[in-house]
Amino acid sequence: MSLASATYPGLTFRQDYFADHAAWTALVSLLQDTFGIDLDPLRRLGGADPTSMPFGWFTDDGLLAANLSAFAMPIVVNGRAVNAAAFQSGAVRPPWRGLGLYRDLTRKALDWCARRGFEAVVLYTDKPALYEPYDFRPMPMHSYSGKAPALALGASPARHLDVWRPDDLMLLHTALKSRVPVSNVLAVHESAAMFLINTQFDPGVRLSWLEREKAVVAWKATPERFALIDVVAAEVPSLSAIMGALGVETASVDVLFCPDKLGWTGEAASLEGATRFLIRSATTTVLDAPAMLSPMADF
Ligand SMILES: CC(C)(COP(=O)(O)OP(=O)(O)OC[C@H]1O[C@@H](n2cnc3c(N)ncnc32)[C@H](O)[C@@H]1OP(=O)(O)O)[C@@H](O)C(=O)NCCC(=O)NCCS
Numbered sequence: 001m002s003l004a005s006a007t008y009p010g011l012t013f014r015q016d017y018f019a020d021h022a023a024w025t026a027l028v029s030l031l032q033d034t035f036g037i038d039l040d041p042l043r044r045l046g047g048a049d050p051t052s053m054p055f056g057w058f059t060d061d062g063l064l065a066a067n068l069s070a071f072a073m074p075i076v077v078n079g080r081a082v083n084a085a086a087f088q089s090g091a092v093r094p095p096w097r098g099l100g101l102y103r104d105l106t107r108k109a110l111d112w113c114a115r116r117g118f119e120a121v122v123l124y125t126d127k128p129a130l131y132e133p134y135d136f137r138p139m140p141m142h143s144y145s146g147k148a149p150a151l152a153l154g155a156s157p158a159r160h161l162d163v164w165r166p167d168d169l170m171l172l173h174t175a176l177k178s179r180v181p182v183s184n185v186l187a188v189h190e191s192a193a194m195f196l197i198n199t200q201f202d203p204g205v206r207l208s209w210l211e212r213e214k215a216v217v218a219w220k221a222t223p224e225r226f227a228l229i230d231v232v233a234a235e236v237p238s239l240s241a242i243m244g245a246l247g248v249e250t251a252s253v254d255v256l257f258c259p260d261k262l263g264w265t266g267e268a269a270s271l272e273g274a275t276r277f278l279i280r281s282a283t284t285t286v287l288d289a290p291a292m293l294s295p296m297a298d299f
Contacts, residue, residue, distance in 0.1 A: 008099065011057045011065055015108070018048050026064035027054065027089065034091040042197045045163060046173060049193040053112055054089070055105045057096070066092040066101035070109045073122065073299070074189040076181040078288045081189070082281075085118040088299040090125075102130070110134060120281035124298065126274040136278035142290030144255040146266025148226065148243060155244035158208035161216065163199050171209065172196065172232075175216045179232045185258040186291035195232070195296045202295070205229060210245045213237040218296050219246065226250040230257065230296035238263035258291035 005011055017023040028040045042048055051072035057065045073086035087109060092101050113121050125131060128138060161168045176195055181187035188194075199205060199218075208217045215233035219226065219242075226248045228239065239253065239262040259265060268290035277293065279285055 005057075008057060008101065010060060011096075011101075012060070013055075013057055015055045015112075016053055017056065018052055018054060022062055023056070023058070023064070026058065026062055027056070027067055027069075030064045030067055030091055030093065031089055033093070037201065039089075039197065041200050042193060045169065045196040045200075046193065049191070053109075055108045055112075057101055057105070063093070065096040066105060068102070068105040068109050070112055070121075071299075072116075072118070073191055073194075073297075075120075075122070075293075076184060076187050076189065077285060078186075079184045082120050083118055084120040084122055084279075085113045085116070086299050087121060087123040090123075106131075106134060120279055120285075122277065122279050124275050124277055126276070128276050128278060131278055131280075134280060136280045138276045139279050139285060139287070140290075141271040141277050141292035142258075142268040143271055143292055144259050144266035144268055144290075146253055146264070148250055148253045149238075149240040149264050151249065152238070152241045152244035155241060155247075156210075156212050157247060158210050158217065158245040161207040161209050163196060163207070168209075169196075172207075172216060175214070175232045178234050180234060180236065182231050182236060182294060183258040183260050183291060185260055185287055185289045186293060187257060188293065188297040191297050191299075194299045195230070198296045198298055201298075205296075208246055210237065210242065213241060213245070215242070217242055217246065218294075219248075221246075221248050221250060224250055225252045225254060227254040227256060228262075230294040236261040240264070256292060257294045258289055260289065 031039050049071040054069040056067040069089040070085050073084050075082050075084050163169050176192035204220050205218055215237050218229040
């Protein structure tokens, strides 16, 4: 869909434009210029989330002046499946800021969510004030830290996964399709596209395949600390089995989601940093336990 505008002369509104290669390239360029991130590898990792609905204002020569994308991101919250949408890629190029373009796109994206019957909308931002008028509220995020468990004995060694090897990418796609949420307190159901692009944003994240447990594990380690970032499996193995298969023997562990399925517990710590997780929902959402969405679900 495309619509020239009387309010914004020289700009044309378009939505659902990902199938147009030039328009996708214009979005990659907007995000590179605004946030310094490269979304383009996503094309070779299976493409954008199929539910994506981008809303954008384009100049006559094809530059994307302003964008906000929505996509379906089903999550589990306190054991209940929540039909949520997520907003991402919100940006306006400097020459077009202060004209109300972002307000316009936010309203259009929220209207789309209402028409589609999403019961919640979530986003990450370092500018929460931007979303207060639309009743988005912060949900505090917490990671967990504690002592490493005794490693499970007799584990078969894990294998390194490389998303750029076709067989490994296929295995990842299959695992992501049949995964269960990594936590019952707060987690995504699938979010395959986000998981795959997030492998590109942090080169320190390692991916391993645990054959016996049929689990993909996203993790990091220093000689002192092991960080468990996500587990993609039809049944989440224990932390002891995961560390046993990876053969990591650190004293301390950080888990970057609520560890209710890991057979381990640690102490919750509030997540530092300027970025906030916001939720807009008719029901107040107080989590049963401190939790966070895995960074592999970042969007
Ligand atoms: C933040 C940004 C998207 C705003 O775009 P914009 O088109 O200039 O915003 P608008 O003119 O539509 O203003 C919409 C509202 O947001 C407010 N606003 C604008 N920039 C803001 C900021 N940095 N912090 C808080 N509020 C802001 C405006 O005052 C306006 O409020 P109003 O509706 O009460 O009048 C744009 O400055 C940008 O791309 N910044 C860099 C990337 C970024 O931060 N993106 C948001 C990611 S979550």
